[in-house]
Amino acid sequence: MNTTPLLRVENLTRRFGGLVAVNNLQLSVQQGELIGLIGPNGAGKTTLFNLLMGLVKPSAGEIYLAGERITGQKPHNIARLGMVKTFQNVALFPEMTVLDNVLTGGLLRLSLNDARDFACENLAKVGMAHIADKRAADLTFPEKALVEMARALCTQPKLVLLDEVMAALNHSEMDQILALIRKLRNEEGLTFIVIEHHMRAIMNLCERIFVLSFGQKIAEGTPQDISRNQDVIAAYLGNDMEAGVHA
Ligand SMILES: Nc1ncnc2c1ncn2[C@@H]1O[C@H](COP(=O)(O)OP(=O)(O)O)[C@@H](O)[C@H]1O
Ligand SMILES: [Mg+2]
Structure with a gap:
């Protein structure tokens, strides 16, 4: 079936002076997906969310919500669109x-x-x-x-962007939030993109993960795909990525 994605990002780029915080990004998210967005500090995750919400203007590229072009629209309008x-x-x-x-x-x-x-x-x-x-x-x-x-x-909302809401939580507090996210997706069809450093939470919750590094999407796939991806492991040298998968 060929349905319109809830979110589509094409060639999205944002420069801050000489720094390319988000670099020619392509993404597509279907309604009802639980998506993880991971990457080392400074990878461009928060900037991507700010671009999506209209809080930061793109240097190049396009953003579509449910097929409607929202690039450059005001945050308030984007919120109204869901x-x-x-x-x-x-x-x-x-x-x-x-x-x-x-x-x-x-x-x-x-x-x-x-x-x-x-x-x-x-x-x-x-x-x-x-x-x-x-x-x-x-x-x-x-x-x-x-x-x-x-x-x-x-x-x-139709699409909820969560930027490290679980950062200061312990395991059982985190599980409470994860259960809530699953329930909102299962019962109300909400779609989530979740930025989270805690690998166990992302691996347990998400069906698909995007990995950013220096503003570029270096990998995309299921938690299993991502945990075995050599580029991802290299970007995360020293991180608890592998441990997180089995937690
Ligand atoms: N308003 C800004 N002005 C200049 N540089 C910025 C600004 N916002 C973010 N950056 C830079 O863009 C890069 C990506 O930052 P950010 O999106 O916050 O990364 P993440 O959320 O993945 O840790 C970083 O190098 C950061 O310093
Ligand atoms: Mg951030």
Whole structure:
């Protein structure tokens, strides 16, 4: 079957001065896929997410969401079309309550009252209804990650970009997030692209992995393919890549 990919990236390039942070990238993601995006520090992963969301302008190339060209569109428009991203360093408003933080996601499409109801619904969905009145500044790392997820869900996304949301979590906290991602894909058909340094999480969750190194896609395939790929192993010298596969 030849369906339109949910996301297609063609020849995408972003230069910062002399540095090519994202270099002539091609990608295609189908609706409902769980995609991992890995690569050493500075490989261009976050820049790719910023390009996709319209937060950074491409130097060259095109981006299509569900067949619609979104290259150069404003972040707000791109969010309306169904793409959302969490931030690498969790960016909740610290002095606001959890509920108020989460409902900001809903204001993209809903009135304040509806956004509040929807925020409660999504907090319940991620298992965080009981902390709705807490100050965001007082949350633990796993609570922050789940609240960020709830806020993202309030935008009613098709494609969710997660930038290291599990960075500060232990194994069991990470498993809770992984189960939530799987559930959202299985029950609601959401599509995820997940940047994560923790190889065990990526290998367990993702069906397909893209590997970036110095802005280029050096490999693409199943977790098994990727773990055996010599270029990937070379890019990761000293990393726990192999150990992660068997964890
Ligand atoms: N706004 C910017 N200005 C200049 N250089 C940048 C900017 N954003 C990212 N870079 C550079 O682009 C490269 C890729 O960075 P980044 O996308 O953050 O990598 P990753 O997320 O894979 O660690 C790095 O060398 C980084 O220093
Ligand atoms: Mg990054």
